[in-house]
Each structure stands twice: as C-alpha cells, then as structure tokens.
Amino acid sequence: MNVYLKNILRFCIIILLQVLILNKITLRWWSEPAGFPVFIPYVYPLFILLLPFETPVWALLLMGFGLGLTVDSFMNTAGMHAFATVVIAYLRTNVLSALLPRNLSEYDGQHPSIRSMGWMPFLVYSAFLIVLHHFVFFSIELWNFSNFGFLLLKIIASSLTSMLFIIVYLLLFTRQSASRV
Amino acid sequence: MRNFILFVRRFFNLILFLILEIVCVILIEHTNTLQGNDIISSANMVSGLVYKKQSDVVYYFGLRKMNDSLVNENARLRNEIDQLHSVDTLKDSVVHRKLYPTDSSTHIVKFADYLYRTARVINNSTNASDNYITINRGSKDGISKNMAVISGTGIVGRVEHVSAHFASVLSILSSKQKVSAKLKDGTNGYIIWDEKQPDVLVMTDVPQQVKVKKGDSVYTAIFSIFSPDILIGTVLKTVVVKKNAMQLIYLQSSTNFHNLQYVYVIENKMVIEKKIVEDSSAKK
Numbered sequence: 001m002n003v004y005l006k007n008i009l010r011f012c013i014i015i016l017l018q019v020l021i022l023n024k025i026t027l028r029w030w031s032e033p034a035g036f037p038v039f040i041p042y043v044y045p046l047f048i049l050l051l052p053f054e055t056p057v058w059a060l061l062l063m064g065f066g067l068g069l070t071v072d073s074f075m076n077t078a079g080m081h082a083f084a085t086v087v088i089a090y091l092r093t094n095v096l097s098a099l100l101p102r103n104l105s106e107y108d109g110q111h112p113s114i115r116s117m118g119w120m121p122f123l124v125y126s127a128f129l130i131v132l133h134h135f136v137f138f139s140i141e142l143w144n145f146s147n148f149g150f151l152l153l154k155i156i157a158s159s160l161t162s163m164l165f166i167i168v169y170l171l172l173f174t175r176q177s178a179s180r181v
Numbered sequence: 182m183r184n185f186i187l188f189v190r191r192f193f194n195l196i197l198f199l200i201l202e203i204v205c206v207i208l209i210e211h212t213n214t215l216q217g218n219d220i221i222s223s224a225n226m227v228s229g230l231v232y233k234k235q236s237d238v239v240y241y242f243g244l245r246k247m248n249d250s251l252v253n254e255n256a257r258l259r260n261e262i263d264q265l266h267s268v269d270t271l272k273d274s275v276v277h278r279k280l281y282p283t284d285s286s287t288h289i290v291k292f293a294d295y296l297y298r299t300a301r302v303i304n305n306s307t308n309a310s311d312n313y314i315t316i317n318r319g320s321k322d323g324i325s326k327n328m329a330v331i332s333g334t335g336i337v338g339r340v341e342h343v344s345a346h347f348a349s350v351l352s353i354l355s356s357k358q359k360v361s362a363k364l365k366d367g368t369n370g371y372i373i374w375d376e377k378q379p380d381v382l383v384m385t386d387v388p389q390q391v392k393v394k395k396g397d398s399v400y401t402a403i404f405s406i407f408s409p410d411i412l413i414g415t416v417l418k419t420v421v422v423k424k425n426a427m428q429l430i431y432l433q434s435s436t437n438f439h440n441l442q443y444v445y446v447i448e449n450k451m452v453i454e455k456k457i458v459e460d461s462s463a464k465k
Contacts, residue, residue: 057197073227078208098401
C-alpha cells in the first residue's frame with residue numbers, strides 16, 4: 001500500500017480510537033478510596049512514533065502540530081496536546097538515531113516497529129517519548145507544581161496505561177507474517 | 182543577508198519547532214478570550230458531528246438509566262407542586278409566607294425571568310482538569326455563551342463555545358470557574374473543584390463559626406448565573422483553615438457527571454440588564 005495512503009488511514013483510525021473509545025474509558029482502579037488521580041490512556045502519539053524512518057523533521061513537526069490540534073479540538077484543550085505532540089515530534093529523530101546501530105537513511109522504506117527494531121529498542125523508544133509527552137501534557141494541564149506528587153502519580157499511571165494500550169494496538173494491527181518486510 | 186539565509190537553513194527545524202510551540206502557547210493562553218478559538222473546541226462542525234453519530238449509537242444503552250432519572254425528577258417536581266398548592270391557611274401569616282418574585286402584592290420586583298431549554302449530552306469528560314460537555318443545541322436553538330446548564334439532579338456548568346448546532350459547556354469540574362453557593366442558613370460561599378475526584382466539590386469562604394453538619398444540603402445562591410435554590414451537593418466533611426479562620430467544606434456533588442444524559446440550559450432574560458447596571462456602578 002502507498003505510504004501516504006497508509007499513514008492517512010492510520011491517522012483516522014488512531015484519532016477515532018482515541019476520541020470515541022479511549023476517551024470514554026475512565027480508568028479508576030484505585031481512585032475511589034484514596035485520592036488517586038483519574039486518568040485516561042493517550043494512544044494518539046503513536047501516529048508520530050510510527051511514521052517512516054526517513055521523514056524529515058519539519059514534516060514531523062507539522063504533522064505533530066496537526067495531530068495535536070485535531071485531538072485538542074475534540075477534547076477542548078486548545079493547544080495543550082499540540083504542544084506536547086510537537087515536543088516529541090521534534091525529539092523523535094534524535095532518539096531514533098541514538099537507539100539504532102545504523103544511520104537512519106539506510107532504513108529505506110521502513111517504519112519504526114517491533115519487527116524492524118526489535119522488542120527492546122522499540123519499547124525504550126516509545127516509552128521514552130510517551131513518558132515525555134505525558135510529562136509535558138500533564139504539567140501544562142495542571143500548571144501548578146505545588147503538589148508535585150499528584151502530578152508525578154498522574155504521569156506515571158497514565159504512561160503505564162498508555163504503553164499497555166500501545167502494545168495491544170501494535171500486536172493487533174501489525175502483520176505477524178515475515179513474508180513482507 | 183546571505184548569512185541570515187544560511188542561518189535559517191541551518192536551524193530551520195529548531196525555528197519551526199519554536200514557532201509551532203509559540204502558536205500553541207498563544208492558543209492555550211487565549212482559550213477564553215480569543216473569538217476565533219471556537220473552531221478548536223468540540224463545538225465545531227466536524228467533532229460535533231462525530232460525537233453526535235457516536236451518541237446516536239450509544240444512546241439506546243442508557244435508556245433504562247435515563248428513564249429512572251426522569252421518573253425521579255418528575256416525582257420531585259410533583260412533590261414541589263403539591264407543597265406549593267397545599268398552603269396551610271392557618272399558618273399563612275405574613276411571617277411564614279413565601280415571597281414569590283412575581284407576587285405583586287409584595288414590593289419585590291421581578292428580577293429574573295428564566296427560560297429552560299432541554300439538550301442532549303453528546304460528549305462528556307470527567308478526567309481532565311477542565312472538563313467539557315458537548316450538547317446538541319447551538320445558536321440556532323437560542324443557546325448563547327455564558328448560559329447556565331443544570332441537570333435533573335443538580336448544577337452542571339456554563340456554556341462556553343457555541344456553533345450553529347452544538348455548544349460546549351465548561352462543567353463545574355474545572356479550575357476555571359467559581360459558582361456562588363449558599364448553605365441552609367443563608368451563608369454564602371464559593372464552589373470550586375480541587376481537580377481530584379469527579380464527584381467531590383469544595384466550598385470555600387465560609388467563616389469558621391458557621392456550624393455545618395455532615396449531610397447538609399448546599400444550594401446555588403440567588404446571585405449566581407444559575408437560578409437560585411438548585412441543589413449542588415451534600416456536605417461530606419469540613420476542614421478548618423487556620424490561616425484565615427475560614428473553613429473548607431467538601432461536598433458530594435448531587436449531579437452524577439459520569440452518566441449525564443439530558444441537561445437543561447437556563448436563559449435568564451434579565452441578565453443583560455443586570456450586567457449593565459453592575460458594570461456602570463463598577464466603573465465609578
């Protein structure tokens with residue numbers, strides 16, 4: 001399938017998944033007895049994480065901005081998601097080149113995935129950017145470092161659930177057969 | 182000039198990054214004031230439509246719960262009507278008589294004129310620090326900014342963005358707005374939300390000496406944007422703040438924000454007149 005068509009399709013799927021399903025699940029495992037924060041998983045940064053290796057940084061930035069604003073318009077946050085997504089879009093190339101043994105331009109026509117990178121590097125790559133995204137987003141959202149513990153708890157809990165959902169998404173939506181590389 | 186172009190080419194990514202981040206910061210800063218910002222809210226056409234389609238599908242699963250809440254509300258309203266009709270004539274002296282705004286025999290001038298419109302909730306959130314609700318009515322149905330929104334059981338919030346067919350409502354589960362409230366004995370205070378649990382509200386500015394019992398009801402005050410005497414919640418616990426001899430009252434919200442289905446948008450027809458008078462005195 002054409003790379004552009006594939007990514008546009010993935011954009012729509014991820015936005016709909018995030019907005020229609022994941023935003024409705026309010027995870028409140030232990031939130032009732034203690035003052036544990038309520039949180040929802042944010043899976044949409046995955047779109048930025050899965051763009052092809054050779055995507056130039058300016059394109060990543062613009063796509064991150066567009067993606068963030070789309071999510072913002074659905075969730076009434078006006079710029080907060082866009083801010084966080086642009087940050088990870090900017091850092092994506094650096095993280096990838098730090099993690100991968102070869103130069104990025106040598107991975108022609110591939111995109112970051114468990115198959116092209118291996119389990120551990122991919123998990124480190126996605127976990128780092130997701131945690132960063134959540135840290136930036138929740139800091140802006142709360143905008144108040146007076147109860148830092150609450151903020152930290154919220155970031156950790158949300159990042160863990162986001163990662164869980166991202167792994168589930170990858171297992172569901174990537175082709176398992178090795179015939180196509 | 183050549184150096185400048187070289188500089189831009191060299192640091193193009195960094196410059197683009199900074200520009201985009203500045204745009205985001207401006208958007209975040211101007212959420213409330215910028216007029217064009219209605220586009221980036223769930224009241225716009227696309228997200229409104231998506232939410233409406235979803236709500237059409239999910240609607241049927243909630244019918245049972247909705248029926249129950251409507252029956253309960255009907256029962257409460259019938260109760261109130263009965264109480265209004267069956268006035269005990271022996272007790273109906275001047276002291277015990279309730280004063281109605283439209284009662285011309287007393288010298289209380291009509292100060293508010295409310296119009297209730299129903300609306301269906303098509304999107305709802307409880308987990309952000311500023312929570313929004315999207316409803317399926319917009320400016321074509323007469324909804325405009327800053328109208329109050331209540332549910333059958335209590336207060337919900339205030340209309341913030343309006344498009345032709347949708348509106349998004351900033352719920353009281355938000356750090357951005359305060360609601361005037363009063364205790365049973367008439368003490369006024371403010372309701373805020375501490376951004377933690379979606380069914381616990383906090384009432385501030387209540388003097389320490391005011392006695393509050395667990396389970397007491399808290400209502401909207403007469404000068405809030407809501408119509409007066411709408412239930413907000415019941416008292417869970419009180420905490421005394423040593424610093425200013427005030428107490429914080431934690432309330433169990435009477436509205437269940439997790440399963441809002443229908444809401445009423447209240448239009449106060451006299452609010453503009455009231456605002457003009459208040460503004461003119463504030464200028465002096």
